[in-house]
Amino acid sequence: MSKKGTSTFVLQRASAVVLIPLAVWFLISLVAHAGDSFAEMQAWLSKPTTSIPFAALVVIGAYHGRIGLEEVIVDYIHSWMKTVFLTLSWIAALGVMGLAAWSVYQLSFAG
Amino acid sequence: MAGTPSSARPLSPHLQIWRFTVTMAASITQRGTGVANFAGVALIAAWLFAVAQGPAFFAPVGALLTSPIGGVVLAGFIWSLCFHMLNGLRYLYWDSGRGFKPATARATGWAVYVGSVALAALIVFAGLAARGGA
Numbered sequence: 001m002s003k004k005g006t007s008t009f010v011l012q013r014a015s016a017v018v019l020i021p022l023a024v025w026f027l028i029s030l031v032a033h034a035g036d037s038f039a040e041m042q043a044w045l046s047k048p049t050t051s052i053p054f055a056a057l058v059v060i061g062a063y064h065g066r067i068g069l070e071e072v073i074v075d076y077i078h079s080w081m082k083t084v085f086l087t088l089s090w091i092a093a094l095g096v097m098g099l100a101a102w103s104v105y106q107l108s109f110a111g
Numbered sequence: 112m113a114g115t116p117s118s119a120r121p122l123s124p125h126l127q128i129w130r131f132t133v134t135m136a137a138s139i140t141q142r143g144t145g146v147a148n149f150a151g152v153a154l155i156a157a158w159l160f161a162v163a164q165g166p167a168f169f170a171p172v173g174a175l176l177t178s179p180i181g182g183v184v185l186a187g188f189i190w191s192l193c194f195h196m197l198n199g200l201r202y203l204y205w206d207s208g209r210g211f212k213p214a215t216a217r218a219t220g221w222a223v224y225v226g227s228v229a230l231a232a233l234i235v236f237a238g239l240a241a242r243g244g245a
Contacts, residue, residue, distance in 0.1 A: 016203070021117050024196075038170075099160050107162065
């Protein structure tokens with residue numbers, strides 16, 4: 001977080017506030033649709049009104065989560081392994097974001 | 112980190128001597144649930160991906176979602192997000208410079224634990240009520 005502490009602090013909290021309604025909506029939907037058949041789930045997830053907030057939840061959630069992982073990593077790891085873990089946290093976060101974005105594109109916007 | 116002590120003075124005993132406080136527990140739980148929530152978000156992405164790939168990909172995910180293990184993971188994720196959310200609101204309140212009196216911080220700490228279970232239950236009821244609808 002060195003040299004960009006204030007913006008990280010602000011973005012962590014801004015993303016947290018945005019995630020509150022998304023997470024509440026998502027959790028209720030998750031319980032409501034956990035027993036769905038494939039056809040029901042596909043129909044529900046293909047609607048842009050579902051898939052776009054879904055993608056927003058994953059992208060903003062992974063962004064917020066990566067800031068948190070960085071805080072944990074720099075607190076406990078002080079050797080050269082710190083760079084390795086920080087890199088892994090970026091790869092994990094970007095991978096999760098990309099997977100969700102690609103899936104939503106396929107579900108709602110590709111043919 | 113401190114290297115060889117330059118004298119025989121005692122070092123800080125912070126890792127050996129401590130007593131339980133709910134503020135400490137909430138802080139540790141906030142980190143634990145945060146890391147768990149990151150894993151949960153990765154699972155959500157995997158779930159989306161499986162649905163996007165088609166029925167063959169989705170079959171094991173759907174089976175897991177309706178299995179007892181899936182139920183436990185689901186319940187744990189719901190509580191984990193609720194705790195992180197409520198304790199996060201407590202931290203936002205702290206950011207405003209308030210809520211730091213020890214008695215207040217302890218009371219809000221307990222409230223977050225109790226409230227997270229209540230909120231998780233409320234979300235499960237709301238979700239079950241919406242089943243077949245939304």
